[in-house]
Amino acid sequence: MKKLSLFIMLLSLIAGCNKEISDFQETAMEETIKIPEATIFSEGTDISKFIGTERMTYDKNPVVLKSGGAVIRFGVWYPYISNNGVPPVSVLANEGIQVEFITGDINDAVLANLDVLFLGRAGMIGNWPTGAGIITNIESLIQWINQGGSIISESESVIFDSDHFRNINWSSKLSRIAGVWSTNPYGSDWPTGNEIVYITNPNHPVTEGLGSSFQFFGYTSGEVGAFIDIQRNPTAEMVAQLGGMPVIAANYGNGHSVYFPIACGWNFIWSQNPEYTKLFINAIKWFGPKTLQVEIDIQPGENPNYFKNDGNGVLPVAIFGNEKFDVTQVDASTIFLEGMSVNQVGSKKLYQVHINDLNMDGFKDLIVQIDDIAGTFTKESETAMLKGKLLNGINFEGTDKIIIL
Secondary structure, three states: OOOHHHHHHHHHHHOOOOOOOOOOOOOOOOOOOOOOOOOOOOOOOOOHHHOOOOOOOOOOOOOOOOOOOOOEEEEEEOOOOOOOOOOOHHHHHHOOEEEEEEOOOEOHHHHOOOOEEEEOHHHHHOOOOOOOOOEOOHHHHHHHHHOOOEEEEEOOOOOOHHHHHHOOOHHHHHHHHHOEEEOOOOOOEEEEEOOEEEEOOOOOHHHOOOOOEEEOOOEEEEEOOEEEOOOOOOOOEEEEEEOOEEEEEEEEOOEEEEEEOEEOOOHHHHHOOHHHHHHHHHHHHHHOOOEEEOEEEEOOOOOOOEEOOOOOOEEEEEEEOEOOEOHHHEEEEEEEEOOEEEOEEOOOOEEOEEEEOOOOOOOOEEEEEEEOOOOOOOOOOOEEEEEEEEOOOOEEEEEEEOEEO
């Protein structure tokens, strides 16, 4: 039950409700370019069987998406060989997946435009192409996953690559999200292929529609020492197995991870392996666009929520934070209550919002003042939905009951 004390507290807050959460600026993604082709193998790898193999290159021409619903924004950061570490762009587009090849850094601006991020070996290693980008803040990336972003990784990219080649612990930190480790922490990436892929959990979204097993045709490179590590992530689950190597699905907060032990790099891999392509696409679709459900309270301190929708003044709304939802990361410019935005005040057009632990649960809450627009509701309106985005692009929404006078 709402407490009268909350209402009294709110009155003391409204007067100072002019903190600006963010200066919203639309950051354009870097222009993508064709990544030079190269090979990256662990020491001792026999590459003779790969010599002369034809490679497919990335076509920069735009692809028209055929999805009638929400598009999944899929970022690809330096796959193992050329851009063939992921299925062809046209195949993904047909599934409603919009691909962005990232040629620079992984930072907050990039993550804000993505639902799913592919972390390839070449990005983690950093020597292909010369001057490859960096993960500017690994803790920000982990927080992005925690709040609903998701990652797909390959081979040694989340085991030892960055730790060994860059002397930066991105890989080992992300192994705790992927729930994977190797019998050889220095990497055992060897040529592998022509294996049977066994589906170990046919009921998981990643393995949907794939039966009990299928043949993987052709040779590529894989982390033969990889194994599932539930001590790193207790939610990790082996959903498939290829030549003894696990495909691992895991949860992390509101986000997900799928680890693929092999690094696909040659053009025939995808064209000759439709089932493996489906496995990869299922992994992307398992993530999909995320919308976090949050608790809101229209007119905090009042129950029921009576108000006149006559266009006069503002309507206070509390957005409650919790262990998985940090209100300090809310982009105030994206908040709308049934189309009504946050009020702006002063010459600098500051958003009229305030942060406080309104319900005294130990987590910060956000109180926003919504511009009342006459006619938004009718006498029959019973609920109102608030929508917004975090600074990293993750959507959130919440509803509350209302009574229009």
